[in-house]
Amino acid sequence: MKATIRVNIPQTPYDVRIAPGGLDYLGAWLSAGSSPLVKPNQKVLVVSNPVVFDLYGERAIASLRQAGYEVCDCILPAGEPHKTLASIEKIHDVAYKNRLERSSAMVALGGGVIGDMTGFAAATWLRGIAVVQVPTSLLAMVDASMGGKTGVNHPKGKNLIGAFHQPRLVLIDPQVLETLPVREFRAGVAEVIKYGVIWDLPLFETLEAADRLDDFTCVSDQLLQAMLVHSCQAKADVVSQDVQESGIRAILNYGHTVGHAVESLTGYSQINHGEAVAIGMVAAAKIAEMLSQPLSQPLSQPLSQWDATATQRQQQLLEKAQLPRTLPAGIKIDDILMALKSDKKVQSGKVRFVLPKSIGEAFVTDQVTDEMVSSTLEELISKN
């Protein structure tokens, strides 16, 4: 089962290839054709973390060498706390030592952290060289590897430093998910559910029809393929309409506003990104319910048709994926409100929320008051 999704953006269109066993074809696909994605005999720097590199580094490098590339590598410690400018400097040091040129490329072999950092290092080395994304986590496959967002964290906030830099190719080999820790698999499912809610009703219904979503081994090849294809197509549809995130692309941040605040307040370690997004989706759904009430002005339409049943359906999917639906213990609602104000999505001091309109459709609004957010978050305090 193979699929190719074209991300049809101006100037730098690229393919997302979903292919079981595709890791062994990385070099062949980069070098194929009369106008190859990366010219043969060029230098390729593979960036990875120790765990992923132990599992898949050798295969990736063998495939690249076989295609005639001169390969070097840079292994960085795993995890969000290492997504810093200091790590970018390490990649740049390896790029310098190996004399990477403008026609060289970097390959990101890993999850979202490796993908974001490698993309940013490539965006800023010699003012931009090619990057190829080979995501090894479900979350990176369906989200981070596509769309060209790259960057690192500022000590005070996530992803505040970065650049738009589109990959030459995204290569998704679903087989690598068999070694992904179960908690990270579920985190990826959170983003898949997100696409169902904001963009793709059939995907949402497919997920509803599944017996289990909480473990790679319990998901059929066919379901996994559907999850990947639908999610990547949704992301491709949205980003190709709005490369620089000035409009519709914002809906991809569904669940991310409260999600980022929760991640930030728990130090990017206790809760992972997908879990934080799951919590954020619960909050956003409940806020959407409030805005689906008719407004006080006569004749005005409610902003959303989202109702308690829709919230419940989303809740059931999150539960099926064993994702959290309540705030982590000890987190203060006032701190969340404060963190929201420093989010990238703030415009003129107003927090902009992505809310579902119905299953398969979302919108952006700045009509959410602090009071709505706090009363919603009160409901999300764990009763345990």
Add this chain to the structure above:
Amino acid sequence: MKATIRVNIPQTPYDVRIAPGGLDYLGAWLSAGSSPLVKPNQKVLVVSNPVVFDLYGERAIASLRQAGYEVCDCILPAGEPHKTLASIEKIHDVAYKNRLERSSAMVALGGGVIGDMTGFAAATWLRGIAVVQVPTSLLAMVDASMGGKTGVNHPKGKNLIGAFHQPRLVLIDPQVLETLPVREFRAGVAEVIKYGVIWDLPLFETLEAADRLDDFTCVSDQLLQAMLVHSCQAKADVVSQDVQESGIRAILNYGHTVGHAVESLTGYSQINHGEAVAIGMVAAAKIAEMLSQPLSQPLSQPLSQWDATATQRQQQLLEKAQLPRTLPAGIKIDDILMALKSDKKVQSGKVRFVLPKSIGEAFVTDQVTDEMVSSTLEELISKN
């Protein structure tokens, strides 16, 4: 005497305004019109160095505040050794503390170092916010502020880290040059002479007709205006044909190949950028003479028509601007050759040189051998 030059690049065209006293109109020009360059009431972060900020910071900020912007500033130490990622982090810290948003802007008030760093900080804050260049050195006016090249130095090489990020506006107020140290004025003249050699014969002849080029106070307003307008127009012509430096834009690097090596080997302090470029232009002119000899193959045309007379004319202009034409003492030719190999312009290990074809025209070639470079550099060893 005012002039506006349009840099007509796709998607992000912008103006270069040359206007004596224009500093006081910075805010007005940014906020004017129905589609202002920076929306009123937004936050503007002015980045500068202590010397320039003392001289012009107050006027720039007053002008911005009068136009309704909320202004903050970040003052960084002057000089190339501070053009590092650590300085970018300082700008980002100020951006964070003042809650800069995507609709905010940064203003670079200073020379090339401030311009490059502010541009890169803006390119990478929230994945890109607006930057306005207000160059205060002649070199930044005619070169660094235009074209969107931004970045910092890697410990091992100049400008290895960076991004393309076009400014919203370049505002050139020639009056600020009256406070520029004379040595820096001359450094800027080196780049003006460069445009004459590679692009603009009338500019070259205008410079030949001038009595002096070595001091701002000895250059008439009319000559200064001609130098600025011709240089900016030349740069605008070239970069609008080749935004990402994949072709003709390379000719702007005339004098920069050997120049960068000299800067790097003297630690970016003993020799300034314009002086290094002057030395590099002398070397490139002498190499061009070699390539103007008929090649050994019958019927083949020489690559250049550059001759000893042309070298001499360039030499006279550099002398009139009191720019160096010999290598700094103690520098080793082998070290220069080694440094050339790590230049950004290297392709597949071959050093590419920009050479003059005739006065007003240049070309790029990889036909320059190590032997040609070393015999040329031998001639550039100071006889004192």
